[in-house]
Amino acid sequence: MLLFFYSCLAVFAGVGFLAFRQPIYSALSFAAVVLATCGVFVMNDAPYLAAATMIVYTGATIIVFLFVLMFAQRSRLQLYDLSRNAPVWSIVIGMLLFSFLFAAIREISIEPPAPHVPSQVAELGKLMFTDFIWTVEIVGLLLLVATIAAIVIAQDAQNDPAEKTESGINVSPALVPVPSASAQTAKRVASARPGGNR
Amino acid sequence: MNPATFQTLMLAATLFAIGIVGFLSRKNMILMFLSVELMLAAVAMNFIAFGAHYQNYQGQLFAVLILTIASCEAAIGLALVVSLFKRKATLDIAAWSDLRETDREANVEVPVEQNEPIESYPVLTPAGTDPLVNPVRVSKDGALDTLKA
Amino acid sequence: MLNLVWLIPLVLMLALLAGVLICLFRKGAELAHVPTIVGLSISSAVSLILLFTSQGGVHVAITEGYTWLSLGGMHVPITARLDGIGLIQLNVVTCISLLVAVYARGYMLGDPGYARFFAIISAFVFAMVMLVLVGNLFVLYAFWEGVGLCSYLLIGHWYRRPSAAKAAMKAFLVNRLADCAFLVGILLLWHGIGLVGAENLATVGRLDFDVIFDAVPALAQRQPDLLWWVGLLLLIGAIGKSAQFPFHVWLPDAMEGPTPVSALIHATTMVTAGVYLLARMSPLLLLTPDVLLIAGWLGAITAVLGGLIALFQDDLKRVLAYSTVSQLGLLFLAFGAGVNGELLPLAVVAAMFHLITHAFFKALLFLTAGNVMHAMGDCIDMRKFGGLRKVLPSTHILFLIGALALVGAPPLAGFWSKEGILGLLTLEIGNPQYGSVFAIWLFMGLLSTLLTAIYTFRAYLRTFWGDVKLPAQAGAHPHEATAMMLAPLYILAVGSALIGLVIASTGALAEFVLPIPFLTDPHAHPHAGWWLVIASVGLVMAGATIAYYSISTSGVAAKRSGVPARFAELTSNRFYLDEVFYFCLVAPTQHLSKMVGIFDSQFIDRVIRRGATIPSAIGGRLRTYQTGVLPNYALTMALGIVALVALAFLRG
Numbered sequence: 001m002l003l004f005f006y007s008c009l010a011v012f013a014g015v016g017f018l019a020f021r022q023p024i025y026s027a028l029s030f031a032a033v034v035l036a037t038c039g040v041f042v043m044n045d046a047p048y049l050a051a052a053t054m055i056v057y058t059g060a061t062i063i064v065f066l067f068v069l070m071f072a073q074r075s076r077l078q079l080y081d082l083s084r085n086a087p088v089w090s091i092v093i094g095m096l097l098f099s100f101l102f103a104a105i106r107e108i109s110i111e112p113p114a115p116h117v118p119s120q121v122a123e124l125g126k127l128m129f130t131d132f133i134w135t136v137e138i139v140g141l142l143l144l145v146a147t148i149a150a151i152v153i154a155q156d157a158q159n160d161p162a163e164k165t166e167s168g169i170n171v172s173p174a175l176v177p178v179p180s181a182s183a184q185t186a187k188r189v190a191s192a193r194p195g196g197n198r
Numbered sequence: 199m200n201p202a203t204f205q206t207l208m209l210a211a212t213l214f215a216i217g218i219v220g221f222l223s224r225k226n227m228i229l230m231f232l233s234v235e236l237m238l239a240a241v242a243m244n245f246i247a248f249g250a251h252y253q254n255y256q257g258q259l260f261a262v263l264i265l266t267i268a269s270c271e272a273a274i275g276l277a278l279v280v281s282l283f284k285r286k287a288t289l290d291i292a293a294w295s296d297l298r299e300t301d302r303e304a305n306v307e308v309p310v311e312q313n314e315p316i317e318s319y320p321v322l323t324p325a326g327t328d329p330l331v332n333p334v335r336v337s338k339d340g341a342l343d344t345l346k347a
Numbered sequence: 348m349l350n351l352v353w354l355i356p357l358v359l360m361l362a363l364l365a366g367v368l369i370c371l372f373r374k375g376a377e378l379a380h381v382p383t384i385v386g387l388s389i390s391s392a393v394s395l396i397l398l399f400t401s402q403g404g405v406h407v408a409i410t411e412g413y414t415w416l417s418l419g420g421m422h423v424p425i426t427a428r429l430d431g432i433g434l435i436q437l438n439v440v441t442c443i444s445l446l447v448a449v450y451a452r453g454y455m456l457g458d459p460g461y462a463r464f465f466a467i468i469s470a471f472v473f474a475m476v477m478l479v480l481v482g483n484l485f486v487l488y489a490f491w492e493g494v495g496l497c498s499y500l501l502i503g504h505w506y507r508r509p510s511a512a513k514a515a516m517k518a519f520l521v522n523r524l525a526d527c528a529f530l531v532g533i534l535l536l537w538h539g540i541g542l543v544g545a546e547n548l549a550t551v552g553r554l555d556f557d558v559i560f561d562a563v564p565a566l567a568q569r570q571p572d573l574l575w576w577v578g579l580l581l582l583i584g585a586i587g588k589s590a591q592f593p594f595h596v597w598l599p600d601a602m603e604g605p606t607p608v609s610a611l612i613h614a615t616t617m618v619t620a621g622v623y624l625l626a627r628m629s630p631l632l633l634l635t636p637d638v639l640l641i642a643g644w645l646g647a648i649t650a651v652l653g654g655l656i657a658l659f660q661d662d663l664k665r666v667l668a669y670s671t672v673s674q675l676g677l678l679f680l681a682f683g684a685g686v687n688g689e690l691l692p693l694a695v696v697a698a699m700f701h702l703i704t705h706a707f708f709k710a711l712l713f714l715t716a717g718n719v720m721h722a723m724g725d726c727i728d729m730r731k732f733g734g735l736r737k738v739l740p741s742t743h744i745l746f747l748i749g750a751l752a753l754v755g756a757p758p759l760a761g762f763w764s765k766e767g768i769l770g771l772l773t774l775e776i777g778n779p780q781y782g783s784v785f786a787i788w789l790f791m792g793l794l795s796t797l798l799t800a801i802y803t804f805r806a807y808l809r810t811f812w813g814d815v816k817l818p819a820q821a822g823a824h825p826h827e828a829t830a831m832m833l834a835p836l837y838i839l840a841v842g843s844a845l846i847g848l849v850i851a852s853t854g855a856l857a858e859f860v861l862p863i864p865f866l867t868d869p870h871a872h873p874h875a876g877w878w879l880v881i882a883s884v885g886l887v888m889a890g891a892t893i894a895y896y897s898i899s900t901s902g903v904a905a906k907r908s909g910v911p912a913r914f915a916e917l918t919s920n921r922f923y924l925d926e927v928f929y930f931c932l933v934a935p936t937q938h939l940s941k942m943v944g945i946f947d948s949q950f951i952d953r954v955i956r957r958g959a960t961i962p963s964a965i966g967g968r969l970r971t972y973q974t975g976v977l978p979n980y981a982l983t984m985a986l987g988i989v990a991l992v993a994l995a996f997l998r999g
Binding site for chain 2: 970971973974975976977978981982985
Binding site: 003004007010011014015017018023026027030033034037040041043044045046048049052053056057060061064065068069071072078079080081083084085086087089090091093094095097098101102105108109110111123124127128132135136139140142143145146147149150151153154 | 205206207209219267272
């Protein structure tokens, strides 16, 4: 019953994620989806994962996303948030994919091998640090590399002299004849922010 | 199959489809990233469901790995978004279409003209003044000021 | 001993290689004649050795020199077939080539294409020697085309001159026309031999001469029509190469080439390849008398026609060229006598005899004409010079010897060989079946003798007698040729004077040539009757007199009025045969190719251009999808994923 409740919550939040125009609201409903997902995890004997997801996703990732959104966000809605890209096609594809997955899940007929045993986090820890130690270490290393990469990318963008040219990319106009057009458009979009500094 | 597993799998499928739709339809780069995160979460949920179903911990372990990968992806993706934003001051994915055919117009939507409050009105030059010699402007607070000192 | 024969093509090939290297690296061009002359010296020495050692020995010897192809059971060797005919032709080719090459060393000195000239001469002699030697008809055909190619290259030696380029093209195309027939004949013969039980022989081996000679009697019994066609097509090939009516049109134009080339290729060696082919295939022709009859008629017509046209030519080399055509006609006439099977061996002997003597005196005449040309600054028009006997004394004597040999003045070479042919014709005048034909041929032969005398003496008198007249090109002091150029001429002059007497008196030629397989030894040996000798000598003298009066009394211009004028016009226009060729062959081909060209540009090109717009149109449509916007690509990708999943579902 609780599982169903969490599921409904997740789906509603997901729909909200799709439907909200304000990016902030979308991001917040994503956070709601993740929280509901954590509930589903608990229902599925994964309390450690529920906690980890809540901390990593809701506590860290979403917050960072929100920071970036706020950093980039204007008070008024932008055109790209107001409109959707190929909404009909997207929904058709989503529906089709869902129906395929639905059909596939319906087909599955597997029975659990043993009677239900409550989960123990210690068992998971033992598995992580014995049989899968190398996997975990490699993924940890990957995380470290990604951290460094994120710092480098962000810093490079700051120090990039091309930033001043506003077109941003160091390509000659002959190669790409119309980057300035898009830059101009972007500028127009930027300058069209209505009374942003008022 | 027990109903809990089935329900979880269905939820995962739904979330995955929502993620796909979000990725395809949103134009905000950050929200597209979030859609991808959503799909990853759905996949992780699949692992959890099967792990619970088979009473072992490999599913959860893989969910941990996916969580880590998702974090990496979020870190790098956000860094990229930030650097892109710094270049064009927009989160519109369509602003980055330099790989299009050269004779195509950029597909960036031009904003419709909005009714901004008019900040200044045209005024007639006061009688007896040659506008070419003494151009006049009305400042924001309504006072006339001559440009010429 | 017999394997020594492979030395000849080997050294010639090396000479050719050296010539090609000289041409490629453009170094040592002034020494380009050395490999050719050395190679030709060795070749002629070897062939002379073979000639004198084989006397009375093995008459048909086949040696295998080189395996061209060995595939499983198929074994295609290149064999040399040494017999009387081949050895004689081999000696003619190598000896005349050597003399001409020595002469050309002086004649071509300073020519920009000096190295190229000698390289092609080497190639030509190589191809010609192999043509003479090989024991297989198909391989013979390959070298037959080889000499044609060299002839083309040498006629077009001065390829910047439009007339030379045109003449080379003409020679090549006319020869192709005849060679087409030749090739069809060869293939037909191959098929025919297969019919009479040689299927198991290797593809090319079926055309070995011995196989052919073994098979033709059976073929004549079972497929006489096929054999007749084979004979006719081989004859067409022969008359193409030997410039017989109606294919003679290329030979006079071929005089655009350097004079040594005219002497070597277009007077003595290559043009006799047709005669050689007939002699070689005589066991086959024995069974197709109709073909020999055609050959005789063509030869008779050519002999008279060439003589008539030669009468009114102003170009000294062209006179000699038509003379060559006419003399080759006599050779074919001799083969015509073989229509009576018993006479065929004698016809072969007579033809080979005249071939040898003709080689000597015609080479001599051409080379002396070359001397004249050399002295006159490349002017060869007899209207522009005269009285050269004081300017070029040695050349004058040499030309006189050649001319006397040509007209058949006793006891020079031409007399003996020509009497041999005419005497052959007298033998069977009483024959009930062919008697009248033989009588007509004899008359035409005698007429050709008269014409020969007239045009030869006319040319001689116009060139060397009368008042001294020099063309502007000659410069102030026209000089006699160098000793290097004169030396081969003296040798040729001695040959022209004596060789007829030597061969006729010893009778060695008949012994040498005659053991042709499947040809029975003739019972009677022809001896020209005294009346024939007196008649032909009288004709020569009459011709000389006519020539003298036509030159001295009225002059050339005055003679051209009334009926003779029209006749002169007709002959100087070469009986309009070139025009006939043009309208029958060249013009239709041009029209056809024009039409094909229109079809090509109007239809095929349009279709292809229209077709070429399709990809660009498709591409133009497709590139509108290259928006560069990420979501569009993502959408397409997602659609693809959906399609793949759907496919996976549909397949279970």
